Amino acid sequence: MLEEYDIDNLNPRPNPYAKELKKQITIKIAPTVIEYFKNESSETGIPYQTLINLYLVDCVNEKKKLNLTWK
DSSP: OOSSOOGGGSSSOOOOGGGGGOOOOOOOOOOHHHHHHHHHHHOOOOHHHHHHHHHHHHHTTTTTTOOOOOO
């Protein structure tokens, strides 16, 4: 391994995953929803925030629409 690297000659290229980088936000979520995903997390071994993101990505990909009815 070299002691020093010439950064200018490394031929940098754009990150192909840059469009998929996550953005940190603040969102209010009901405690029951958080608890649900935390329970799913303990069963699957996947962090609960990742599970929430995966579910939301699925909604986007499937173009799911909310079905709201008010009583």
